Amino acid sequence: MPKRVDHDLRRRQIAEAVWRLASTNGLEDVTLRRVAAEAGVSMRLVQYYFGTRHDLLVSALDILNSVTAERAQEQIAGSGGDPTPRGVLRTVLVEMLPLDEHRRMRYLVHLAYFIRSRSDEALAATFRDTPPVLEETLAKLISWGKDTGAVDQAVDQKTEAELLLNSIDGLQTSVVLGQRTPDAAIALIDYQLDKLFCQDFASDSPGAPGTVDGRSSTREG
Amino acid sequence: MPKRVDHDLRRRQIAEAVWRLASTNGLEDVTLRRVAAEAGVSMRLVQYYFGTRHDLLVSALDILNSVTAERAQEQIAGSGGDPTPRGVLRTVLVEMLPLDEHRRMRYLVHLAYFIRSRSDEALAATFRDTPPVLEETLAKLISWGKDTGAVDQAVDQKTEAELLLNSIDGLQTSVVLGQRTPDAAIALIDYQLDKLFCQDFASDSPGAPGTVDGRSSTREG
Known part of the structure; x- marks a missing residue:
């Protein structure tokens, strides 16, 4: 299902833009317009994937938490040998x-x-x-x-x-x-x-x- | 030296205004003008006691840390008996x-x-x-x-x-x-x-x- 993967990549790409803006100047900078510019996509696409600004904020945090969990899993797997x-x-x-x-x-x-x-x-x-x-x-x-x-x-x-x-x-x-x-x-x-x-x-x-x-x-x- | 005590009270009064503003909306709200209004004194008085906005910010944090230390001392003294x-x-x-x-x-x-x-x-x-x-x-x-x-x-x-x-x-x-x-x-x-x-x-x-x-x-x- 390559279509699905594309969607996930797009969502991740937009979420990363949110993280960059939030970690630099706080949430005040995280508007739909700025996120779109930062991610290099249209505002319509941001709205299509995330809805309102508030939904975008909540989703971007959820995605960051998922990435954190994945990274921890990879670290554990990578420690190899006999854990x-x-x-x-x-x-x-x-x-x-x-x-x-x-x-x-x-x-x-x-x-x-x-x-x-x-x-x-x-x-x-x-x-x-x-x-x-x-x-x-x-x-x-x-x-x-x-x-x-x-x-x-x-x-x-x-x-x-x-x-x-x-x-x-x-x-x-x-x-x-x-x-x-x-x-x-x-x-x-x-x-x-x-x-x-x-x-x-x-x-x-x-x-x-x-x-x-x-x-x-x-x-x- | 009652004069000295007055100075300390004034400084404390102005510092408290900084704390109230900072704890409500962050440091963006802490301008000399707003602090003067919040403390009910003139801007000139704020400048007289604290100098620039930046000096005011640093001093207000120092005063808060002193108050914290005093409060801890009082708590210890107040616990009474045999510490x-x-x-x-x-x-x-x-x-x-x-x-x-x-x-x-x-x-x-x-x-x-x-x-x-x-x-x-x-x-x-x-x-x-x-x-x-x-x-x-x-x-x-x-x-x-x-x-x-x-x-x-x-x-x-x-x-x-x-x-x-x-x-x-x-x-x-x-x-x-x-x-x-x-x-x-x-x-x-x-x-x-x-x-x-x-x-x-x-x-x-x-x-x-x-x-x-x-x-x-x-x-x-």
């Missing part, structure tokens, strides 16, 4: 950091939408609904760790997933502000994983195991 | 949540400034410099906990302080978005403190002690 709960969890968390242009853009798009969501119920709903999905994914990975014995049975995966997500929020901000280097952000993720996972299973972390002054000790609080 | 490291740390962390109008306003002001800081080096510098102060305060409280034996000697207070601050970032966002209730946010703070502090010393938390299964955690809940 472990800790390795996969680390891949998902690191993928959420703004470490390249695409992820930095994604952070800024979310920020622009977040601000707008204060006065836009449909956007606010999209925001409210997104974290539960992410939280569930992280909680499942921690739960998988419990199944393999890598995570203590007493650990509450839901609460730990919430904490990891909260932590990523702060890391994103500090990396974008230049308060923290990407390496420092990744080190903090590894520190948290060290505390969550039993030491014997920590070997899939790239850092040297064992040497980490005090880190292992605070391990499971 | 413990855990109790004081909890007070400081909870004070950072947007749980009333003032703190919600503070969060929105910071958000407005944060966005602007992407293209304004002076504001970016203020942002970059603020967390180290907060981090140091938290690290000192954890270190005090080590002195009293409430926190394990092997704990790295600097890293734990970073993690607590990152976590607060995420909690602020989710409370403002309505994803998480204030009680749920406070419960997550207590969960983190339970992991950081040895169980025997957890009794200064207002929740019922005991019932530990590793997650006495969500206790407070």
Whole structure:
């Protein structure tokens, strides 16, 4: 069905124009006219695919969230070999950091939408609904760790997933502000994983195991 | 020196006008003219106290940060009785949540400034410099906990302080978005403190002690 693929490509092309505009100057710049110009298509085509400006805003965020999920899946698949709960969890968390242009853009798009969501119920709903999905994914990975014995049975995966997500929020901000280097952000993720996972299973972390002054000790609080 | 006090009051009055405008519509609305109107003073007076618009923006953020520090001090003093490291740390962390109008306003002001800081080096510098102060305060409280034996000697207070601050970032966002209730946010703070502090010393938390299964955690809940 080549026709269908064309449609998806067109929608993606227009959504990318929305992301570029939103991440540069916020949502004020995202009008149907400007998006059409930025995407190099006619305004009629934008309206044909997305309807109103508001529908376009909501759809562009949905498409960005889908691309994010796909990228995370590719990262996991690409890590190859014998995936472990800790390795996969680390891949998902690191993928959420703004470490390249695409992820930095994604952070800024979310920020622009977040601000707008204060006065836009449909956007606010999209925001409210997104974290539960992410939280569930992280909680499942921690739960998988419990199944393999890598995570203590007493650990509450839901609460730990919430904490990891909260932590990523702060890391994103500090990396974008230049308060923290990407390496420092990744080190903090590894520190948290060290505390969550039993030491014997920590070997899939790239850092040297064992040497980490005090880190292992605070391990499971 | 009553003259001096008047000056401080005037500056505070004008800064409050900046906060109200910034938290409602972002920094675009913060012009010398609008701030003067909002504060009920003349434009000349605003210029007399703060100079240019840019100086006014930077000063208003500095004053807000000072007020925040004062409020945290008052909270700590007001907690009265026999302060413990855990109790004081909890007070400081909870004070950072947007749980009333003032703190919600503070969060929105910071958000407005944060966005602007992407293209304004002076504001970016203020942002970059603020967390180290907060981090140091938290690290000192954890270190005090080590002195009293409430926190394990092997704990790295600097890293734990970073993690607590990152976590607060995420909690602020989710409370403002309505994803998480204030009680749920406070419960997550207590969960983190339970992991950081040895169980025997957890009794200064207002929740019922005991019932530990590793997650006495969500206790407070």
